Amino acid sequence: MKKIRVEGVSKSFDGEVILDNLSLEIPAGQFFALLGPSGCGKTTLLRLIAGLDTVDSGKIYLGDEDITNQPIYKRRINTVFQQYALFPHLTVFENVAYSLRIKKMSDPIVKSKVTDALKMVRLTGFEAKLPRSLSGGQQQRVALARAIINEPDVLLLDEPLAALDLKLKEEMLIELIDLKDKLKTTFVYVTHDQFEALTVSDQMAIMNMNGNLEQIGTPKQIYEFPVSRFVANFVGNTNFIEGTLHVIDDQQQVEVEGLGYFQVYFPSEKYWIIPGRRLIMSIRPEKIFISKKEKEGFSNHMTGKVVNIIYYGRTTQYHVKLRNGQLLTVFEQNEEHFPQENIDYDDNVHLYFQKENVVLLEH
């Protein structure tokens, strides 16, 4: 269990800059998710840490040791590859035993270690099978067992669940968390799927299309308090409303053209929050209350017309057209078999939200 420190790392391929002067510290023993859109450079960063590619400039440390120029086969870091890359000519047993065979360990030790590893990923009894006769989820487990058998300081996972269906994915995510608790290894998990990242990680980093880190924090911090428009939009759904900040009677308010004034609240001062400044309010769809009747006790109120309804089972999503023509997304929890009010297409509705639930973002 060791921390990873990346210092000012740059990497280009064929003249195209993928990572530019990136620095990041991944604390020891954490389940760290690296989340970003496809093609943003997160896999490149992972490959640099693994040693599959070399950096153009910058340093990579494992613990306090500089591993920038250490060849891949000497690093105590193992990887679970995107499509697993299981050796097709070897049985499950020999796939898992691969790194032990390289180290020329004796047969009894190999056998006991492989048995333990397979037990850990719940694949006991599959020793003699070949990878191609296994299902996607089972192959995934073999890849995991193969990577953890060496007790690496850091385990890298490159979109490990991308090929699995949703149910299996949810199952594997929980198993991964259990596994991490048993192993006391630092996990670095690369994904473009925000659901996976939110589920597994202790901390996550959000990378944008230019290969820069936008925000690092716990899943809750990232979701509830995104620091940028990119993060707010990439992790979860949100509504952006543009307006101008005013301070009236000691109260912060945002004026939106055609909609009026909205009360907002920000506990910490940000340098760009100045009265008169244009900014963006980000409001999560589930934090807006929708009703056909007027309600009390909310700091902000809007009206609009329902233009679209999508029933998701657990929730219902409404698209509401506001007075100024903007579309707002609202989630309603489907708590009852027979809801108290039936909201239908073209209904005029009231929308309410609390000022504490508004996140202010730089324009």
Next chain:
Amino acid sequence: MKFLSRIFAEEFPFVLSCPALLWEIFFLYMPLCMLFIYSIVDYSPTLQAYQLTTIYYEQIFNTLYFRVIINSFVLAATTSFICFLIAYPVAYFLAMKVRKRYRPFLLFSLILPSWTSLIIQIYAWFFLLEKNGIVSQILYSLGIISKSFHLLNNYFSILIGMVSCFLPFMILPIYTVLEKMDKRYLEASADLGASRFETFKRVVFPISLPGVYTGLLLVFIPAFGEFAIPTLLGGSKNIFWGNVIVDKFLMSRDWRSGSALASFGIIFPVVVLVSIYVILRIMAYIKNPKVKARAGGTSYKDPWI
């Protein structure tokens, strides 16, 4: 009518392959059968009838023919082995090191010589190896040899001719397997602590074995019956199976002996290869009885079985 249209719809690939199949049956398998029948039937003037006989096979099993068989077998085996030694690095280089866009060109230039007639290829070697040929001249002018001499009419010149003619048939199957191989296996292997050599030994080579087997077959079988190359480049000292058959058919006009020799020339390598395969299977089974026995425990796809 309904039956026919159903056959057409469901078995369309088979229907498409019928012309080729019929061609093979009429112009390859039937002549081969006739050849075999020729070798076991004899016309007896006393009985005024045809009768079965093994006399032509008995002829084969004398020491002279036996030496010729061994000769051919050794030549075919040596050719296959040298082809393998040369072809593997070439195929590896092409599939793993050369950039994708240069590969078709390089492959093309490797295969190009086999587009010309075999006889022309052999005569090309003539120019190189004869007494005042290019190789001899170069060696002479470099002072390595004191007087120019013939490099033809010996075992070495036969081998050169054989290897150069059969090399593409070894390179192509190995190249195909290596090219198709997922390159992430190499990364996974390195990630798990293997050096490049270990990766080659434990991953690349075992995965490429089916290609190697295919190549060995593609070279060994035609090399066993080859007669043009030994005749033209080897002079009269070295006699091989193919030469004997040609002699029987074309010189002595003894078609029945020739047929027996030819039939044996087909049966013998098949028996050898099948027994090698069976031995490998048994060995694999002894090594790891749990895995369904497979040749050498390695080939995960046997394209030729």
